[in-house]
Every structure is written in structure tokens, then in C-alpha cells.
Amino acid sequence: MDQMRAAMYDSYGPPEVLYEGRVPTPVAGPGEVLVRVHAASVNGGELAGRAGRLRLATGLISRGFPKRTGMDFAGEVAAVGAGVSGHRVGDRVWGGLGRRFGSAAEFVAVRPELIAPAPAGMDLVAAAALPGVGTTAITALRDKARLRAGERLLVRGASGGVGSVAVQLGRAYGAHVTGLAGARNLDLVRELGADEVRDYATTELSELGRFDVVLDTVGTALPTLRRLLAPGGRMVAISFDIDRLLPSLGYLFASSVFGSRRVRFFSGNPTSGLFADLTAYVDGGAVRPVVGGVYPLADVAGAHRALEAGGVGGKIVVQVG
The missing domain is CATH 3.40.50.720 (NAD(P)-binding Rossmann-like Domain)
Structure with missing residues (x-):
């Protein structure tokens, strides 16, 4: 089975528990889109989850280790599963994983209602700061x-x-x-x-x-x-x-x-309509991304460490591809 790179951790703890590991590459099943991730952002909830401060909630979502990190992403469509319309290989998209983690990886398989076209002409690494x-x-x-x-x-x-x-x-x-x-x-x-x-x-x-x-x-x-x-x-x-x-x-x-x-x-769980609204705000010039730092996937621990230190202007982004 093909393997891909992904951000992982085997125990709760400080940023140093994070590492770049290997997991099976997902496939686009029926009703799914496979996205090649260019970048993902680091969110405050991930810090709390990694540290074990949300272990009850995260344990209910994903039992056992290793656990994954990353909630939103920007990238390109790599494959389209049966029954999916409106997306083609090569389309630039952004979105999220709903209530699961794992977007800090080379690929994610998602339902089409969780993605939307990314802003025209925007660098996808910068775009990952916004979804x-x-x-x-x-x-x-x-x-x-x-x-x-x-x-x-x-x-x-x-x-x-x-x-x-x-x-x-x-x-x-x-x-x-x-x-x-x-x-x-x-x-x-x-x-x-x-x-x-x-x-x-x-x-x-x-x-x-x-x-x-x-x-x-x-x-x-x-x-x-x-x-x-x-x-x-x-x-x-x-x-x-x-x-x-x-x-x-x-x-x-x-x-x-x-x-x-x-x-x-409220607890955010955006779908394609809301991501599309965000794209419209960006394309219309009302909103731009603010990137406080970009870290390679191999240094995902550094990305978490930077956000945890505080004082970041905008978003910390993990570049994958």
C-alpha cells in the first residue's frame, strides 16, 4: 500500500511529541474527493488536543495513538470518486475535515461538501492561512x-x-x-x-x-x-x-x-457554502491572508511551538507540498 507523509504524535505532551511519520495514502472512495495538500494551518484547538487538555473529546473522535493533526488545508484535486460532480483533477480547492484531524499530510480524502474553489491566483501556501x-x-x-x-x-x-x-x-x-x-x-x-x-x-x-x-x-x-x-x-x-x-x-x-x-x-464546522463565501470575500478584495510564519512538515513541532509562544500576527502555516 502506498504511504504518505503526515504529522503525527504517539503521546500527549509538548510540541516535541510531534513528528513527520508515514501512513497509508487515502483513496477517493465513492462520494469523496482526494486532495493533494499544499499547506495546512495550525489552530489553537490542535495545541490543546496535542497537550491532552481535550483528551475526552479527542478520545471520543479518535481512540488510541498515533494521532494526527491539522484541521483545514489548501491544495489541488488529485482524484475524484464515483458519484462526485463539480470537481475535476487539477482544481485548486480549500476546505476542512469537519470534526476530525489529519490535514497536515500529503493527501486528504474529503466529502465534496467540505471543500470549495480556492481564490483565483492566490498562492496556496498563503491561502491555507484562511479556511x-x-x-x-x-x-x-x-x-x-x-x-x-x-x-x-x-x-x-x-x-x-x-x-x-x-x-x-x-x-x-x-x-x-x-x-x-x-x-x-x-x-x-x-x-x-x-x-x-x-x-x-x-x-x-x-x-x-x-x-x-x-x-x-x-x-x-x-x-x-x-x-x-x-x-x-x-x-x-x-x-x-x-x-x-x-x-x-x-x-x-x-x-x-x-x-x-x-x-x-458556537463551534465551527464549515461546509462548502461557507468556504465559497470566504472565497468571494477574498476575490472581492475584502479579506487577505495574514501569515505569521511558514514551517515545513518535517518541523511541525516548530510550528506548534511558535503558536504556543504567543504574539503571532495572523496564522502559522505548515507547508506540505
Whole structure:
């Protein structure tokens, strides 16, 4: 059986447990598309999973070791299974694996509803920085918060993967955007279109004023952030404090049900329609990828180490092909 290179780990632990291993190359079964992966991004959930902080959830999805890593990707169609229409060998595509890991590999076999045409003319390594975070930002601002022109938007974590796209989308939607980020990334956030930028380390949240929409990518201080909402305001939290899981989830549930300042939380699982929407935003010039570093598959541990160190502007990408 043919073998391919893939990012793997045999035990929970620090980035050093990751290595480039060999696994059977998947085939395009009926109703599937085989994609030759050019690059995949590194996401925060993968760090927690690799460290064993999500072992209950990841254990239910994939029991035993070795485990794989990588959630989204950009590449080219290598083969099309029986019953699939709309995709041809050589098509440039991007997408995700749904609720499983394994995109940091030479090939992935996916259902066609999990991919869409990649932006025209964009380098596929740079494109890999966008699928997961871009669709999350669209869902958060457009679908959950229903951000409108003229509203005030606060993006906490504005220089990160989701935050960097949210700043751009906020501008495209006609909102007044305030970005909270680390001092070394304030210029980046301003270049992405934020009307105001603030250093999170020296800014008291209570000093920021009122907002119609708050997008929190950090997951801490949720009650404080909620108090920044104007009447009728909406807060979308895309992360939560893993070390205080039950209190965080309890607060999110209660806040989503009671009061005029609603807090929404969701777990992204984008499909082709949302990936296609993201492609349209990119092709239309509203969104561009922000790449904070590119690592070869052989140094996937370095990619995880860089994201774990913090302060990355945009996304860390693992180049495969």
C-alpha cells in the first residue's frame, strides 16, 4: 500500500511529541474527493488536543495513538470518486475535515461538501492561512452577531488568526472597528482596517466604552466583556477558558438566554457554502491572508511551538507540498 507523509504524535505532551511519520495514502472512495495538500494551518484547538487538555473529546473522535493533526488545508484535486460532480483533477480547492484531524499530510480524502474553489491566483501556501479562521469570522460577525454598518465592533485578539480576518470583515461591513492586540502587532491591526487599536496589556477593558458587538477570541473575562455591550448588544465568544470549563460554559448558557446583552458561542464546522463565501470575500478584495510564519512538515513541532509562544500576527502555516 502506498504511504504518505503526515504529522503525527504517539503521546500527549509538548510540541516535541510531534513528528513527520508515514501512513497509508487515502483513496477517493465513492462520494469523496482526494486532495493533494499544499499547506495546512495550525489552530489553537490542535495545541490543546496535542497537550491532552481535550483528551475526552479527542478520545471520543479518535481512540488510541498515533494521532494526527491539522484541521483545514489548501491544495489541488488529485482524484475524484464515483458519484462526485463539480470537481475535476487539477482544481485548486480549500476546505476542512469537519470534526476530525489529519490535514497536515500529503493527501486528504474529503466529502465534496467540505471543500470549495480556492481564490483565483492566490498562492496556496498563503491561502491555507484562511479556511478555518475565515469561515469562523464570517459565522461570528455575519451570522451570529448580524453586524450592521455604523455599529461599533470590538475585536479582542485582533492580530490572531480569527481576529485578523474579523477586523477586515468589520471594515467591509461598514462597522467602526476597535482592535485589542499585543503592542508589537498594533501596526498590523491598523493596516488591516481597524479604526482604533489598543494594547491589551496596558488597557483596562472598562475604559473602552460601549460596543454593539464584541468578538472575543481569548475566552477569559467574559462577564467584564459583556458589561461593555450597549443595550441590545451582542457578544460572540469563539473560545473559552479550558481550565474553568464548567463555569465558562455555564456563564455562556445563562447569558445566551437571559438579558438584553446576549452572548453567543458556537463551534465551527464549515461546509462548502461557507468556504465559497470566504472565497468571494477574498476575490472581492475584502479579506487577505495574514501569515505569521511558514514551517515545513518535517518541523511541525516548530510550528506548534511558535503558536504556543504567543504574539503571532495572523496564522502559522505548515507547508506540505
